[in-house]
Amino acid sequence: MKPIATQNGERIVAMSLMAVVTLGAFWVRDAAAAAEMAAATRERQVARLQQVRDGQRTSCGDLGAFSDLFDGQQIAWERGSVGPYLVLRSGHQGGE
Amino acid sequence: MNRRPSFVVLSRGVFVPMAMACVTTVCVALGLLHEAARVVRRAEDVRAKVDRLAEEIVAEAATMEAAATGSASSASQVGDREVRVVRSVGGWTTSVASGGGPPRWFGFNLVPGAANPAFGSACTVTRPDLKDWLREARCVATHELPRLAPDALAAAMVVDRSDLCAQDPGLALATWSVGTEGMDYVFLRAAGDVLANGGLVCVPGHLWIPPSAEPWTVRLARDVVVAVRGNLYVGGSVRVLGEGRLVFYVEPPPGSCAYGDRNGDGLWSAGDRLVADGGNFHGPLEGGGSAFLGLPGIHRAIQCDAGLVVHGELHLRAPATVAGPLVLGGGVTQNSADGRIVASGARHFLPEREVVPGMQVAGEPRPGRLRELDRNQPGMRQQALYQAAPSR
Numbered sequence: 001m002k003p004i005a006t007q008n009g010e011r012i013v014a015m016s017l018m019a020v021v022t023l024g025a026f027w028v029r030d031a032a033a034a035a036e037m038a039a040a041t042r043e044r045q046v047a048r049l050q051q052v053r054d055g056q057r058t059s060c061g062d063l064g065a066f067s068d069l070f071d072g073q074q075i076a077w078e079r080g081s082v083g084p085y086l087v088l089r090s091g092h093q094g095g096e
Numbered sequence: 097m098n099r100r101p102s103f104v105v106l107s108r109g110v111f112v113p114m115a116m117a118c119v120t121t122v123c124v125a126l127g128l129l130h131e132a133a134r135v136v137r138r139a140e141d142v143r144a145k146v147d148r149l150a151e152e153i154v155a156e157a158a159t160m161e162a163a164a165t166g167s168a169s170s171a172s173q174v175g176d177r178e179v180r181v182v183r184s185v186g187g188w189t190t191s192v193a194s195g196g197g198p199p200r201w202f203g204f205n206l207v208p209g210a211a212n213p214a215f216g217s218a219c220t221v222t223r224p225d226l227k228d229w230l231r232e233a234r235c236v237a238t239h240e241l242p243r244l245a246p247d248a249l250a251a252a253m254v255v256d257r258s259d260l261c262a263q264d265p266g267l268a269l270a271t272w273s274v275g276t277e278g279m280d281y282v283f284l285r286a287a288g289d290v291l292a293n294g295g296l297v298c299v300p301g302h303l304w305i306p307p308s309a310e311p312w313t314v315r316l317a318r319d320v321v322v323a324v325r326g327n328l329y330v331g332g333s334v335r336v337l338g339e340g341r342l343v344f345y346v347e348p349p350p351g352s353c354a355y356g357d358r359n360g361d362g363l364w365s366a367g368d369r370l371v372a373d374g375g376n377f378h379g380p381l382e383g384g385g386s387a388f389l390g391l392p393g394i395h396r397a398i399q400c401d402a403g404l405v406v407h408g409e410l411h412l413r414a415p416a417t418v419a420g421p422l423v424l425g426g427g428v429t430q431n432s433a434d435g436r437i438v439a440s441g442a443r444h445f446l447p448e449r450e451v452v453p454g455m456q457v458a459g460e461p462r463p464g465r466l467r468e469l470d471r472n473q474p475g476m477r478q479q480a481l482y483q484a485a486p487s488r
Contacts, residue, residue, distance in 0.1 A: 014117035021124045028128045035135045039142045046145050053153075055216050055446040069146050073175060078157065080164045082462035083210055083448035087157040088150060088174060 045069055053086065148200075151192040152466055154179055155202045159188045159463045188463055201469040209457030211447040212242035215343075215403070218441025219422045229428050230439055241425050242405055244296070244323055244345065248454035252296040252323065255281060260290040260297060267304045271329070271391050272362030277380035278302050278326050278352075287314065294318025294340060296454030300325050300349070302382070307331030307394045316340025319445075321453045325349035328387040328406075330416075331394055336401035341443050343403035343420055343452065348385030354408025355383050360392065360431035371408050371426035383408065386426070390414025390435065401443060412437055419443045 045066055063075050063086075073088045154174045162170045162181040170181045178193045187206040193199035214220035219233040222241065227233055255261035261281040268275040279301030291297065291314050303324045305312050311333035323345045336342045348354050354371040355364060363381040370377060371385070387406045389398050390413030403420025404410075410428045412435030422439040430436075445452055449465045 010114050014113040017117045017121055021121045025124055025128060028131060032131050032135045035139060039135075039138045042142045042146065046142070046149055049149060053156075055444065070150055071175075073150075075153070078160070080160055081460050082160055082163045083459070085156050085160045086153045088153055090175070 042069060049075075049086075147194065151177065151194060151200055152202070152468075155190040155192045155200075156204075156463075156466050159190050159202075159204050159466075162188065163461075163463050189469070203467050203469050204463035204465070206461055207449065207451050207457075207464040208461050209451075210459045210462070211445055211450060211452045211455060211457055212240075213447050214240075214242050214405075214423045215421045215445040215450075215452050215455075216447040217421060218444065219424075219439035221424045223424075223427055226424060226428060229437065230422070232439070233424075238425060241407065242345070242423060242452070243456050244347075244454055245456045248296050249298065249323065252298040252454060253290075254298045254300060256300060258290060258297075259284055260287050261299060261303070263301075264304070267306055267329075268302070271331075272382070274363070274381075276302055276327075276362070276382040278349075278382065278384070280304055282306060283312065291320045291322075291342070292317055292338075292340070294320050294453060296321050296323060298323045298325065302326035302384075303328050303344075305330045305332055305334060307391055307396070309396070311335040311399065313337065314342065316342060319343075319450075319453055321345050321455065323347070323454065326352075326384045327382060327408075328404075329391060330387065330389050330398060330400065331391040332396065333399040334402050335399070336419075336443070341403065341420060341445065342401065343405060344387070345405045345455075346385055346387050347407040348379075348383070352379030352384035353377060354385035354426055356409040356427055356429040357383075357386070357411060357431070358429060360411070360413065362392075369427075385409075386411060388413065388431075389416040389437065390432070395434070403443065410437070411435075421445065 049066055066075050070088055073090055075086055075088055077084055078087045154177050158172055158179040158181050168183045172179050176195050181188055181190045188204040190202045191199035217234050219230045221230060221233045221235055222238050224235050262284050263279055264282045265275055265280050267282060268280045281299050281301055282304050299322060313335040315337040317338055318340045320340060321343045326349060328344050328346045356369040358367050359365060364377050364383060385408030387404055388411040396414060398414050398416040400416060401419045404418055405423040407425040409426040410424055411431050412428060413431040415434055415436050417438045417440055419440050419442040421444050446465060451457060
């Protein structure tokens with residue numbers, strides 16, 4: 001097949017458009033991959049925390065690792081007279 | 097000037113660059129939009145999961161605090177979440193409203209105390225040397241082992257008065273040279289219907305799970321403890337379907353003792369070792385309070401979905417996997433080279449929040465496991481944890 005649009009201006013516009021679209025595609029792909037990774041990390045954290053609540057894990061390391069999940073609220077264990085439970089607190093307090 | 101229009105994709109079989117660029121741009125833009133939408137949707141899904149988890153944590157914490165203080169009702173604010181707890185007859189009802197939206201409702205049944213921590217572990221032993229067999233096992237003192245609650249035992253359904261089990265000495269005679277001196281029971285075909293109701297069931301003798309290529313299967317809506325006042329002989333796999341969990345609690349009845357049957361003949365004989373230190377053998381020759389996973393002449397792996405609490409000796413004649421909590425008050429005797437055991441802990445309890453039927457509890461009455469109630473049906477807020485079992 002042979003191109004029939006021979007005017008240089010038209011070629012330049014077409015090539016520029018393609019270049020912009022290609023760059024945009026790479027940018028969106030990278031951003032999507034980063035967002036996907038962040039979502040997967042949060043989902044794993046939710047699953048781990050759920051396992052702790054369900055007793056499938058007796059320990060999940062430092063609960064501070066979950067602070068990102070709850071918009072700055074800190075999660076910690078509380079041991080009352082009716083057994084241990086998790087609490088969400090504002091600010092920075094340690095967890096088990 | 098006679099110029100061809102540029103926005104024609106094909107014109108007499110040739111491509112126009114500008115038109116191709118536009119078409120490609122539209123296609124790529126649509127693809128990007130789709131990808132962006134997918135990522136946003138996924139992020140929203142995860143966000144919703146986090147919110148739900150946070151609401152559950154907040155609801156549970158508020159309920160625990162209300163239970164500890166004994167207040168009939170309470171209201172609190174955690175971040176942008178408004179939490180209200182109301183004490184009801186059988187437990188607590190808690191609502192969590194986030195950002196002015198409709199509240200989510202949670203229910204907590206009242207449980208009389210904490211179950212033994214052994215029910216929350218894959219494996220618990222009393223002898224440190226058993227950690228060679230079960231590396232992940234918790235080691236506890238003998239007095240820390242789970243025990244039946246006397247009042248529950250008195251009220252338990254005894255299989256002699258039910259259509260759960262039947263006496264069948266034939267299996268014992270086919271397995272051991274002279275059978276057993278005690279009563280031998282096997283589950284009846286209708287046992288599943290009886291066990292489905294949950295609770296504590298007492299077998300006043302030895303219980304046999306016959307050897308079979310197909311697993312003995314039971315569907316449980318509620319948790320069941322089968323207390324065996326004798327030995328438990330497991331010849332085939334045990335499959336538990338449904339939400340309920342099954343635990344075999346095996347202890348020696350009065351007048352008998354548990355021992356490690358080293359030569360695997362099913363009878364007390366020279367070389368066998370008593371589980372209790374410093375005593376003399378007494379009672380029936382087959383002893384009591386022991387469990388046998390695998391039977392002579394049967395070469396088949398055993399998958400046991402039930403938990404095992406064995407106050408006597410655990411005998412292994414086949415490779416076995418136990419999904420429920422495995423609690424060993426005595427030792428382990430390997431009756432064949434294949435005999436080994438894995439405690440997966442897949443069907444354990446949450447001891448701080450759940451009761452194990454018929455077993456002793458410790459500590460104060462407390463809220464049980466959180467369960468979500470249907471927000472559109474306020475009448476459902478008082479619903480039982482499990483649906484009523486169908487009448488028999």
